[in-house]
Amino acid sequence: MIFAIGIGFSLLCLAIFGAAAFFLAKGLARAFAAVSHRWIGYHPPALALRFASWACALFVLILAPMTGCSHLQVSFYRQAIPPQFESLEVLHHDEVSGFREGCGFAIFRLSDKNLARLRSDGLTHLETARLGRDGKPYNQYKPWNATPAPMDELLFRGASCINEPPELLNQAQRAAYKEGAFFTTGDEKDLVVVPALGILIYSFNG
Numbered sequence: 001m002i003f004a005i006g007i008g009f010s011l012l013c014l015a016i017f018g019a020a021a022f023f024l025a026k027g028l029a030r031a032f033a034a035v036s037h038r039w040i041g042y043h044p045p046a047l048a049l050r051f052a053s054w055a056c057a058l059f060v061l062i063l064a065p066m067t068g069c070s071h072l073q074v075s076f077y078r079q080a081i082p083p084q085f086e087s088l089e090v091l092h093h094d095e096v097s098g099f100r101e102g103c104g105f106a107i108f109r110l111s112d113k114n115l116a117r118l119r120s121d122g123l124t125h126l127e128t129a130r131l132g133r134d135g136k137p138y139n140q141y142k143p144w145n146a147t148p149a150p151m152d153e154l155l156f157r158g159a160s161c162i163n164e165p166p167e168l169l170n171q172a173q174r175a176a177y178k179e180g181a182f183f184t185t186g187d188e189k190d191l192v193v194v195p196a197l198g199i200l201i202y203s204f205n206g
Contacts, residue, residue, distance in 0.1 A: 077106040077202050080139045080189065082129035085200055087111040092168065096161045103161040103205035107168055110198050118182070118195045122146065126182060126193075138187055147181040155183055155190050158203040172201050 074090050081088065088108040095104025110118075117125040123144055132139025149155055156173055159165050172194050175181045181194045188206030193199075 074106065077108075079134040080132040080204075081108070081191065081200070081202055082131055082141070083133045084126070084129040085110065085114055087113075088200070091199065092166050094162050094165075095158070103158040105156065105158045105162070105165075105169065105201060105203040107166070107172070108200045108202070110193070110195070110200055115195055115198060118193065123182065126184075130184070139189075141184040141186040141191065144182050144184045147175070147179060147183060148177045149183055151177070153183070154185060155192055156201065156203045157188075157190060157205040161205070168197065168199065169201065171197060172199060 073095065074093060077090075077093065078088055085108070088111075091107045091109050093104065093106035095102055123146055126144040129144065130141045155176055156169070159169060159173070172181075172192060175194045175196060176183060176192055180196055181192060183190065183192045185191075189202065189204040192201045192203070194201075
């Protein structure tokens with residue numbers, strides 16, 4: 001029964017995708033023909049026009065959901081980070097998702113304002129930064145600590161599921177076991193701030 005429902009849903013999605021691709025390709029073909037005729041006075045061959053429009057339609061239909069999912073994923077990460085860290089610009093993120101759970105990380109660039117406060121106030125600036133932007137108990141964190149972190153501290157927990165972590169993450173991992181950085185942990189997640197690199201790393205596994 002479940003298998004049959006899965007097959008039916010897959011066929012429905014395929015039909016919707018095919019219909020969307022058809023109408024988008026048809027519209028693009030007309031647009032290409034109109035533009036080429038208006039600006040260069042040329043009528044492209046029907047076969048070339050059809051091929052180009054279908055290629056563009058498939059590219060748009062595949063790329064748009066991927067871009068939307070990436071943007072949505074980053075917004076979830078931002079909601080898990082305390083609002084004391086403002087103007088977070090994402091530098092890199094990677095994740096592996098399962099049916100119910102996943103793991104991964106996101107690297108954010110700290111604002112100049114945050115960096116100035118961290119360098120002048122250190123842990124004092126982080127005392128109240130213990131609840132994510134969404135205010136949910138799941139995104140509650142323990143009190144912040146200064147590095148070096150104990151070797152048994154579970155930091156960067158989501159990095160283990162990524163095949164090729166970026167060099168910036170490797171630098172942050174090395175910095176976490178020296179002086180000059182800060183960290184906190186929560187339910188299935190952790191935050192590491194490295195002022196020397198100007199970054200905050202959000203990592204999760206669960």
